[in-house]
Amino acid sequence: MVDTAAPTGRALVVHPVQPVEAGVERPRSVEGRLAEAVGLAAAIRLEVVETAAPVLRQRKPATLFGTGQVERLHERIEATGAGIVVVDGALSPVQQRNLERAWNAKVIDRTGLILEIFGARARTHEGRLQVELAALTYQRSRLVRSWTHLERQRGGFGFLGGPGESQLEIDRRLIGDRIARLRRELDEVRRTRDLHRSARKRVPYPIVALVGYTNAGKSTLFNRLTRSEVFAQDLLFATLDPTMRALDLPSGRRVILSDTVGFISDLPTHLVAAFRATLEEVLEADLILHVVATDHPDAEAQRRDVEAVLTDLGLSTLVERGLTEVWNKIDALPEEERAARIEAASHAAQPCHPVSALSGEGVDRLLHWLDRHFASASSVVAIRAPHGDGRLLAWLHAHGDVRTRTDDETAATLTVALDPPNRARLEQLFPGAVVEQAV
Numbered sequence: 001m002v003d004t005a006a007p008t009g010r011a012l013v014v015h016p017v018q019p020v021e022a023g024v025e026r027p028r029s030v031e032g033r034l035a036e037a038v039g040l041a042a043a044i045r046l047e048v049v050e051t052a053a054p055v056l057r058q059r060k061p062a063t064l065f066g067t068g069q070v071e072r073l074h075e076r077i078e079a080t081g082a083g084i085v086v087v088d089g090a091l092s093p094v095q096q097r098n099l100e101r102a103w104n105a106k107v108i109d110r111t112g113l114i115l116e117i118f119g120a121r122a123r124t125h126e127g128r129l130q131v132e133l134a135a136l137t138y139q140r141s142r143l144v145r146s147w148t149h150l151e152r153q154r155g156g157f158g159f160l161g162g163p164g165e166s167q168l169e170i171d172r173r174l175i176g177d178r179i180a181r182l183r184r185e186l187d188e189v190r191r192t193r194d195l196h197r198s199a200r201k202r203v204p205y206p207i208v209a210l211v212g213y214t215n216a217g218k219s220t221l222f223n224r225l226t227r228s229e230v231f232a233q234d235l236l237f238a239t240l241d242p243t244m245r246a247l248d249l250p251s252g253r254r255v256i257l258s259d260t261v262g263f264i265s266d267l268p269t270h271l272v273a274a275f276r277a278t279l280e281e282v283l284e285a286d287l288i289l290h291v292v293a294t295d296h297p298d299a300e301a302q303r304r305d306v307e308a309v310l311t312d313l314g315l316s317t318l319v320e321r322g323l324t325e326v327w328n329k330i331d332a333l334p335e336e337e338r339a340a341r342i343e344a345a346s347h348a349a350q351p352c353h354p355v356s357a358l359s360g361e362g363v364d365r366l367l368h369w370l371d372r373h374f375a376s377a378s379s380v381v382a383i384r385a386p387h388g389d390g391r392l393l394a395w396l397h398a399h400g401d402v403r404t405r406t407d408d409e410t411a412a413t414l415t416v417a418l419d420p421p422n423r424a425r426l427e428q429l430f431p432g433a434v435v436e437q438a439v
Contacts, residue, residue, distance in 0.1 A: 011046040012082040017055045032298040037088035049080040093142040133182040206255045212291035213302035214262030217328040221357035222259040249371040265305045290323040295332035322350035331356035378417040
């Protein structure tokens with residue numbers, strides 16, 4: 001693991017700026033992309049000493065950058081004493097090797113950096129398996145000639161470590177065998193997860209999944225809603241492993257809230273594949289809340305990136321229909337803009353909930369909306385319960401909205417509003433309860 005308590009090295013962060021056609025707006029500002037790259041580096045405690053955003057007039061197969069740019073960046077590396085260069089983009093193995101030789105420094109691209117962060121963040125057995133699978137898939141493509149960036153002596157997955165046992169001593173066949181074993185273990189994890197889902201369906205509660213761009217504040221909101229202490233910090237990818245907690249709504253209705261890994265632009269495809277088992281929790285959700293950091297200058301671009309990942313997961317219909325959004329961090333907005341956002345949310349075509357997970361502003365309104373949302377899906381049924389069946393009567397009062405009750409000599413007839421999960425749960429727990437009439 002990377003030591004997250006102290007700086008792991010001095011770094012120069014470089015964002016290669018791709019030229020755009022005249023009249024075409026850049027999807028995300030250069031400043032925003034550079035700031036995100038700095039945030040990624042800070043997530044593993046790299047001390048960023050300088051940044052650069054050279055414009056690529058032409059992508060050079062050997063080094064990505066032009067000869068003059070390589071030389072100028074080398075001068076800045078020497079002047080700042082940076083031992084690590086983070087290139088916010090994809091580098092081929094040849095480009096990475098040539099840049100390391102030209103700059104006499106460790107070079108890590110965006111994929112390697114994200115893998116390093118994931119290696120530092122994974123806490124559960126499943127998370128570690130997923131990270132190792134993604135890292136080995138990445139490394140296998142780079143077993144070419146002599147490499148310095150694949151030497152490792154300490155944690156993470158070897159991208160930042162010093163001289164030590166070289167990954168080149170592990171040939172492609174051994175890596176392939178390890179990848180196969182990891183996939184078998186993840187299949188077992190997936191089967192276990194399916195069993196857990198089946199158990200939840202037998203005692204069903206609605207599942208609400210929080211999704212959003214990394215560092216949008218999902219874990220802080222999760223903690224605020226469930227009164228939990230899930231790790232939440234102003235870091236990219238502070239949450240890697242999924243967490244689920246029970247959440248009691250104001251009416252007493254219970255739902256399951258799921259906190260998921262944050263999304264990010266240009267997430268490598270093999271990372272998405274490795275974490276598909278984790279993201280399957282989103283597919284099982286009864287409601288998806290898209291948490292958006294309203295104070296971020298590239299919030300709209302981040303929104304599109306999240307929707308793209310959800311579409312890739314097979315949720316295109318849901319995305320096209322419109323997601324329920326939680327506009328987080330409204331406390332960070334100027335007063336006038338904050339008031340405008342709150343007003344805009346009240347007239348939005350899709351449900352929008354301005355909140356501050358940090359201060360708690362708007363959270364009670366969100367909880368009441370969730371209560372109404374699940375109540376609106378309820379059906380009103382008439383149930384005849386024998387007087388001696390106190391367990392059934394208590395359950396109906398705890399999990400449903402009892403509208404009327406009439407008693408005769410042997411039983412009570414109640415009209416009760418139940419949402420679909422609790423209707424199914426009633427039939428599982430009390431197979432003898434007779435639903436006489438749907439109103």
